[in-house]
Structures are given as C-alpha cells and as structure tokens.
Amino acid sequence: MAALTLHPDRLLPADPGVRSIARRLYEQVAGSAIISPHGHVDPRLILDDEPFADPASLFIQPDHYVTRLLHAGGVSLTALGVGEGPLSSERSREAWRLFCANWHLLRGTPVRFWFESSLADVFGVDQRPSAGNADTLYDLISERLASPEFRPRALLSRFNIEFLATTDDPADDLAAHRALRDDPAVATRIAPTFRPDRYLEIGRAGWPSTVKELHGDTGDYAGYIAALEERRRWFVSQGAVSADHGHFDAGTEPLEVSEAERIYRSALAGTVTPAEATAFRRHMIFEMARMSCDDGLVMTVHPGIWRNHHPDTLAGFGPDTGHDIPVQVEMTAALQPLLERFGTHPNLHLVLFTVDPDVYSREIAPMAGFYPAVYAGAPWWFLDNPSEIRRFQHAVTEIAGFSRMSGFIDDTRAFCSIPARHDMSRRLDAGFLAELVATHRLDEDEALETLTALVTTQPREVFKL
C-alpha cells in the first residue's frame, strides 16, 4: 500500500530560496479563519446536523468535479448514483470502490489535492486510495462519520469557518437561515445569497408559473420589479450580503420601460422570442445593479457557461452533472452600459468571474484598475487550479494591483473540501508573493501585509462583511 502523506510544503514554489520565503508567509495565514462569501452548502445541512450517510454520498455522488472525471474515464454515472436519492450501503460501497480503483484519473488535477487533504486531514487516512484498500478506507470513513466529531456542525467548527454564504432562491422563506442565526450554538455567520436567475430568464419553459412564486398572479412589469426589490430587501434583512447572477453572457444593455413592459407581457402570454428574452435579461441585470446601488447587495456575475451540453445526461441524471462547458465571453462592451451608469457609484461592488481566462488580462483587470466598483473575482470552476490561479494572479496584479481582487471564493458543493480549497489558495498566494519578493519587486513586510489582507480584510471589504 502506498502511503498518503501531506507534505508541509505542498504547492509552494520548487526553488529552495523562493520556497523558504513562501513558507514564512504561508505560516502567518495558514490558521486564519475561513471567509466563504460564495458557495453552495445547503443551510439545512448545518441546521439538521445529521451525520453524513456514507463515504460515497459525502464525497462522490453530489460532487460533479469527481463524477465528471470518472465518467470521462469510462465509469457510468449510474454506478456512481448521480442524481439519485440515498444509496443503499452496497451501492455506496460499490461507488466508493470505483472511485478508489480510478484514483489515478485525478492525477494533476486540483480535485486530487482537495481529496487528499480531506482524506488525510479530516479523516486521518494514511493510504493512497486504490482498488486494494477501497473497502478498508470505506469502513474507516464510515466509522468516523458515525461519531459526533464528524457531524456537520462539528466539522464547521473544526474547519474554522467564520462566514459562510449559501445560494438561495428569491422565493425562499430563509427559515433555515433564521433558525441558524437564532441558534447560539452556531458560531459561524451563515448568510443567504439572492440568486434570481430563473426569474430573469423569461423565455424559459414554465417561466409564467415561475414568476408567480415571486409575486402572485396579477403581476405586471412594475409589480415584478417591485417584487424583486421587496425580496432583495427581505434577503438583506435576513443577513444576505450579495446577489449572484449566472447567465450565458455578460450583457447589461437597458431597455426603455415601455419596451420592457411589452416584452414582459409577451413572456406572460408565452409569445416572447429568444432575442426578446435575451434583451430583457440584459436589461434586468442593469436593473439589478440599480437595485444594488440602493440596497447595497454586492453583485457577483458568473457568465459564459453552456449549461447541460449533453442533453441525455441532463435527462437521466439532472443538471450540475459535469457537462456544463465554458464558452468565450466578452465583458468590455457587455458591461459598458452598467458601468457607464453605476461604475463609480459608492454603493456598488461588482465582482466579475470568468471561465474564459483570456478575459482576466484583456478586460477584467483593466476595468478593475479604473472603476472603484469593479473587483476581479477569484478563479472559478474549471479555473480553480494552481496554474490558472497563477495566471489570474499575474494578470490581475500586474494590471490592477492586489487591492482589486475579491479574495478567495470556494464556490463549492463539497462541504469537506472547503478547508482544502482555502488552503490551496493561501499556499498559492504565498508562493506568488514569495516570487515577487525573490525577484525584488516587493519587500517581505509588504508581501506579508498583502497576504494577510487577501485572506482577511479584503474579502470582508469586498463583500461588506
């Protein structure tokens, strides 16, 4: 059995001189509390504090980072239980065996780093997963999961998570958040995030009934706007700090009110065209910025994904199953209308994410380097790996400096990967700053101050915590 060990210098630069600087820097922030201003943990997970059922349903079944790699390697999503409810213990064990036997498929990926860290740091695993030890590891993790120290709240506390934002439907009553806030045993601040995508995509099948969830059935355009404003205020009152927007493009061209009203009526009548729906959605992102200037919600934008590229997989296993594929994205023209109007508004914080890394140096950093409202969001989704994070660090800091970065955002559904994701970020930040020190571009005291800010004060400022 090969050993699984976590080297203390993992991910730090290979050059011994640079590494020793990086190690000094990293050590100063390694233990800092985690601020997670955008992610996909279900608040009920913390509220209910039920034990995790088994290794596969914790680590594999819900994590499309893992299942897509196994699927590409020839493992069926059915065998992994994707899109199903709870698995029988036999099926869970079988999924875990498939995972362990295919551990080599993760080589070179950040998933491997996160997984290793979770297994070793959280569960005390000291063997590299393989077909040969799959059952042993399954039993070991299962045993741990049954103990109180591995319940969600215990892990939340052990992970030292200071702030955790969830992602929520505007129609959500936020009862889970309220209960968590009222519970003195929960030290972490758990905040909802306003995610109105499906209400703004008026061309989607079923939208007329979707929108009724928001403001009843008498709605006209003015009522719709009022309802969105009201739901945002409700979210703010319940502790929300941001609104998140994930559409195909980054367009923000506003419409005349009369045109918006007309398209809105068409959508209710089911006669809206795709072009009208797109125009309306772009108009609504402009409106969302206007509302953010009023209510203060930080605006995060995640464009440029072709969702559900493989329809058969969507039909069989549901969305978020590993076949969302990036497309080229354009921001300079797309965001111009919004920034022309609100780019210097003191209340607007607009955090731009991309899965098209060309946009960092060409568009995001130049905009973040002028507009006080614009921040460069940390590398997201397919880009949350060491080489793309290094590219982001170079592209953004050399054009806009460190102060225009959002700080790290984990954006994860995999609860146990949260500390490993933040740890990867801290190591990479330390390594990047160490390179600047080693090439005499920054003094070490400045590097330490910068690293500390990136981990602590900067996400607090950007997300108004």
Added chain:
Amino acid sequence: MAALTLHPDRLLPADPGVRSIARRLYEQVAGSAIISPHGHVDPRLILDDEPFADPASLFIQPDHYVTRLLHAGGVSLTALGVGEGPLSSERSREAWRLFCANWHLLRGTPVRFWFESSLADVFGVDQRPSAGNADTLYDLISERLASPEFRPRALLSRFNIEFLATTDDPADDLAAHRALRDDPAVATRIAPTFRPDRYLEIGRAGWPSTVKELHGDTGDYAGYIAALEERRRWFVSQGAVSADHGHFDAGTEPLEVSEAERIYRSALAGTVTPAEATAFRRHMIFEMARMSCDDGLVMTVHPGIWRNHHPDTLAGFGPDTGHDIPVQVEMTAALQPLLERFGTHPNLHLVLFTVDPDVYSREIAPMAGFYPAVYAGAPWWFLDNPSEIRRFQHAVTEIAGFSRMSGFIDDTRAFCSIPARHDMSRRLDAGFLAELVATHRLDEDEALETLTALVTTQPREVFKL
C-alpha cells in the same frame, strides 16, 4: 567554429532539484519505441528506400517550418527551391549555404532543437552551422546520405519507430501500404489515414470532378455517402486506424437528409453557395462521426487555419509553403451536435487539435473531462514548442487529468525530425511531471507510471493500436 553539442539535460527544468527528478523520469522513457499516429511521411519513401538526394532536399526544400523562417528573414523561396522538383547540386548547395548563414534565425524556436538533434544525433555534425562551415557540413551530410545506413529504411529502424501513420486520399489504392505490410524486412507498422477533406468541401472549384474520383459519375447523395463508407471500410481493411479532418471551423450541425441531397445536387450543378457548402461540410463531419461509431476509425480534427494567406506565394510555390495562419476557433457550440449524439458512444474516439491555445482550458479540457469519446490532441503546428506544450500540459491536466491526452503526435513532413520531436515531448513531459513531484502534488512512482503511459499505452489506447 563554435561547437554543436547536445547537452543531456536540454529542455529539462533549470532548478537543480526539479531537474534531478526530471532526469530520473526521462531516462526511463528516453529509449522507448516511437508511436507516431499522425504524420505526413510518404509511404513510397520507405517502400522505394532510395537514398536521400542531398542535404537541401532532405532538410530544407520540403520543410515549411524552416523555409518560412528564412523567408521572413529575407531569403526568397526561389533560392530555397520551394515547390520545385529535384535541385541541381549547385542549387542544393546554395540553398544549404543560405540556411547555414541564417542559422541564427532559428534561435529560440523548436526548429532549432529538432535541427540540432538531427544534425548531431543522426549525422554526427559537431559544429554549429554558419556561413563559414556550410560547405563542410554539406559535404559531410552528402557523404553520409550516400551510405546504406542513411537510407530511409535504415533510419526508420534506427529511429525505433514502432508505428507510423501516413495521410492519404480516400481514392488512394494504398498499394504502397500493402507492399510495405507484405515486406518482412519492414518491422514498423505503417498505416494509412483516411483524409477526406477535399471530398467534403463541395464548394471548391473542381469539386464535381473531384468527387468522381470517389464514386464514378452517376453519384447522388446516397451514393456519395455509400462511397465514403466503402472507402473507409477499405482503409480499415488496409490497416488504417484513424480519419483526419482539417477544415476552417469545427462545426458539426447535421442537416435533414432532403436538404443534404438538395445541396449535393446544387454542388454537382455548380450552383452551390458558400453558405450551403459550409453547412454541408459541417453535416458531413457529423456523418463522419456516425461512420466512426460504425467502423471504429478514430476521428482527429484539426480546425482553425486560414490556408494560403498569401496568394502570390500559393501561385508561385504551391500550398504548404509557410503562410497558413491560424484564426480563432470555437468548439463548445460547434461540436455540441456531434457530442450530443455520439459523445458517449463506446466506439468513438474524437481527438481535438487546435492552433488557438485559448481553447485548451476553455473548451477542450472541459469536454475531454466529461465525454469519454473526447481526447485532447497534443499541441499542433505553431504550438508544438516548449512554452505552448507546457501551457497545454497545465491546461489539460489540471482540468481533465493526464488520461484525457492523446499522447504525442509529431504531424511532420520532415522525416529526420521525428525522433527529435518525440524526444522533445518526452523531455517536456518529464519536466512537467517533475514539477508536480517537486511541489508534492504527485509521488514519484505515480509520475513515472504517468510518463510511461503517455509514451506507450496511452497513444495505443487512444488510437486503438
């Protein structure tokens, strides 16, 4: 005279600690047999086994990598004999002199690495080419070329090439391949590749007569499809493992059969529009994927090149003379119809190449990291150099892992550069893996296993050898 020496650690990482890991890894695969699943060697070169005529016709005249650099530096293509038949010995010597006098133009390019390796390793040259020693080198190489050890078959054996794919017209009778297969003196497996581009581009001048080469003159659309299917089966029977497609874009949108029939008739009548021809070609790529699911030919796609950017050069010297220029390419939308239908078909292997490196992390790796049919093809053409290969390695492995790579493909017309190209790839793979080991992202036994797979088992699996 400056010496020409090949340092044993060339191209390995500069950091001493990383280099020592890389050296250990590299040594394990340095001598492995070469698998070359896509290239442009003429099978008659091996069949006839005639001595190479002279240094210029071997190294310069046919190699647009070399001639384009000299041309940019002010040397005329005429002086290099581009597009001509055999050169007189005076003109050959003159071309060689121009090359040697301009050796400095190759600095920093991979051409320099390949050339140095060929000169030193294959021909025993130990002086850096220059105006001063051009004649000496010419005479030395000429003398070697006249000896039996430098005939094509002897080199093929010395280069340790286990598998070599050529690129062939669907109408080819493959007689040369048959003769090679029947010759017990040829140990290398030499396979044809089905390259139907000119039959699918129905808007090109002369297409109606082109297509007659394929299926006689009574053809309708159904006959055309049947003829393509039949020629593919013939290629398979003659040892072909793949079909190669090089068009301007990566589109795969299928047409209704009636529409395909209509456009096909227009093309025969010479009235097809450019838009119809493009739609038809995209439809045919979809059809090619369908056929691959039936007959098992691996499908390789090389889109995104503006061919013959300088028409005067085309007119004077022919195609493939150094002025094909890349354009931006899009794959997520373009390949969606094909992948929706065939992306999980167990018989389809689709290897995606690009000369637009932005596509690696944004599109190719995300698709290869989900679809079992999709592989990331090794960096091609303008990207077959150390920095772009490193970028490819990072982009693909961090998103999709090592197992989704095609293994190295040399794609060359320059016979003597084949070992140097594979050697460059092995050195860069060793260096990349050594970096992962040095930053504690991979254990050394895993790195060695991965490197061995990339050089041996992986190209065999991807190309179904």
Added chain:
Amino acid sequence: MAALTLHPDRLLPADPGVRSIARRLYEQVAGSAIISPHGHVDPRLILDDEPFADPASLFIQPDHYVTRLLHAGGVSLTALGVGEGPLSSERSREAWRLFCANWHLLRGTPVRFWFESSLADVFGVDQRPSAGNADTLYDLISERLASPEFRPRALLSRFNIEFLATTDDPADDLAAHRALRDDPAVATRIAPTFRPDRYLEIGRAGWPSTVKELHGDTGDYAGYIAALEERRRWFVSQGAVSADHGHFDAGTEPLEVSEAERIYRSALAGTVTPAEATAFRRHMIFEMARMSCDDGLVMTVHPGIWRNHHPDTLAGFGPDTGHDIPVQVEMTAALQPLLERFGTHPNLHLVLFTVDPDVYSREIAPMAGFYPAVYAGAPWWFLDNPSEIRRFQHAVTEIAGFSRMSGFIDDTRAFCSIPARHDMSRRLDAGFLAELVATHRLDEDEALETLTALVTTQPREVFKL
C-alpha cells in the same frame, strides 16, 4: 520609515544558476543608449527646457497609469488634478500626499517598478513613500526639480537617449522638431511620428472641419489622398521614420476608388453611416500601407481599444484618463488584404501591437514568421508588465524567432519613466535568454549576441534608423 532600495538583481530569475547567467547578460547592455521609436513626449518639453513645476505635475497628474490605480482605490481624479492645467502648490502637495498614502495600491504592478526606479535612481529618494513621509519627499523632489541638473535636457542627456520619437498631428508644422534638430546642444535625435487617426475616422463629429486642417476646403477624395501623401513626405523630410495607427479594429479591406469617393462625399455632407465610415477607414489603412511602400515610413498599428469607456470621466477630465479598455482583436483576416498586396514589399515594415495577448501566438507570430514586412511589436499598454512580456517573449520567439521582434518600445507620456521602462525590458530579456541558456537551448555567446541585437541593431533596423 521603510527603506527604498533598488536591488541590483531585481526582475532577474529567482533560480541562482539562471540568475547568474542573466546577470552576466544584463551587465553587457545595462548601459546601452536608449532607442525609443514610439512614445508621447512633447517635443516642446525638450525645446523649452523649462524646469518641471512640481512632483505631482511631473509624476501623477499626466500619468493615467498612476491615476487610474488611485481612482480604482477610491481617490477622485479631481483631487489628483487630472485634466487640469498647472496646480497650485497646495493642490500639488495634496495630490502627492494622496499618492504616497496609497503607495500600497501599486504593489505587484510595473508602475511600482518604474516609480521606484525614478525616485531612487533619478531623484535619490531612499524611503518608501507613505503618508508619513509624503511632505519630506515632496520637498526633496521639489528642491531637485529647481536645480539645472533636473531640467528636461539635462535628464535627456543623463538618460542616455539616442533616439526619441514623438507622436504628432499630420497638420503640425513640426517647428519644434526643426528647432531641436538645428540646436547643436541637443545630441538626441528627436523625430516626429505621423499619426493621422482623426483624419481617417470620417464618421466622427466635426470631421468635415478636421479635414480642412489638412487640405483646405475644396477637397475631394483625390485631393485628400494627395494631401495625406504630401504631409507624409513633409514628415519624412523632417526626420519622421514611422506612421502610427490606432483604430478600433485592424481591418484593411480596400474599396473601389469610386466607392471611396462616394463615401468621402457623404462624410463631407455629414450623411455617412457608421458602417461606411468603418469601411472607409479600413480602406485608408490599406492606402497608408501603399504610401509606406512609396515613402518608406514604418507602419505601426495599435488596434483593439474601446476608448473612453466611462463617458462621465471623459466629460469631466478629458481623454487618456485611464478608462480605455481593451477588446478582443482579430488580425489574420483583418490584415490579409494588406498583406496579400504588400506583405513581401521590400519597403514595408509593419509593426503589430496588441492589447489582446491571445493574438501573439495565434496570429502575430505566425504572420511575422512568414512575411518579411511584419514585426511583432513589444507588449503595449496593459501588457507592458513582466508576466505579459514573458508571455510575449515565449509566444513570439518560439514561433518566429528573435529576429521578428520590434525591440522595446516604451510608448510613454511619463518622461522620467523612460529609463526604467527600458531597464525593465533589458532585465526581462536577459532573464528570458538566461532561461534558454540554462535549459541548453542556446549557447551563452548566442544569447549575448541576441540581447545586444534586441537593444541596439534590431530597433534600428525595424525602424530604419
């Protein structure tokens, strides 16, 4: 007070072995005279040789690199005196204080490197700027500025600038340049540059009166062409070596003369459409290339910028105030008509710049690696930083070699940053070449020859000095 010190090895590679090679290379060119073939220094600055007024008007007020970073960090452009005339000494001091207090905003940017070098090397500052020492530094620099050694001509001489190109309007009488040329006390060759953008953008408000500045009020299209030709000849007679073109895209599609005449008349009548104006401008770039083949002016092209992205800032503070944002650019198709006609013309030198770095490897290097007319312009504007310069070096040399690069171009309005910008480039070139030596891709004598060429002979050849 933290010290401000310039480490002798700054920006050189961190690896000790590579650094020692880089240091040897760098030392050979560190003191070479500066050749600056494209920039924005006002010739009257040198002609008049007035002392610089104060630290803020020298270093901050006119430099949008600095003011945009402060603006993004929350400092108003008003407080920095952007777009105003001379500042009172109180406002100047206040702007300087804001700058010093926000020194940390420059961390990681090249602005920081340039600024540090200027402060330490030119003004002898030995403290890191901060709120605490702002007044001390202000007084120190002010005192220096009052002394003869800090007048423009003295600095020009101290900076060892051999050649300095300005950027000038075609209607300029070039009197300042003539006076400078006639002044034996000015050793630097100061050349005008022909920049006709506003005469070619016929759709802009006010163009009919703009064009009258060029050729009186009876102009037809033929007269307009003749006037441009005449002004170019005038510039050539006054020492100009290049013409510079900065438009939204890189298009060069020529029009029929009759169509050009028609659009020209529409523009004079104020009825031209945006599409016609764009077509005309692309036609005129083709015409400019034709003229360059006649009069020999080197043609530099700087496409791909959305000018004045924030209209309120334009209205309040003028253009060039930090909110020009790059857009995606395309060159392969756009330049094809020009290169088809003139790409091998012996008189044409076409230097391509980009703010979309994807274009380096995909389009610029492949074109520069074939067309003798095409050179890859050094990284420009948002890309003039260490990481993007390294990317440019890799992309261009690995595809087209070193000989197709323009040599460094500072393109700056910040007079005191010129030596620091060239020094950064030399350090980065030395480091890049040292990496090639350390990985045994180049011998050290070749690296030294290459570096020397990049700093001396190559810009002279490319710009025909």
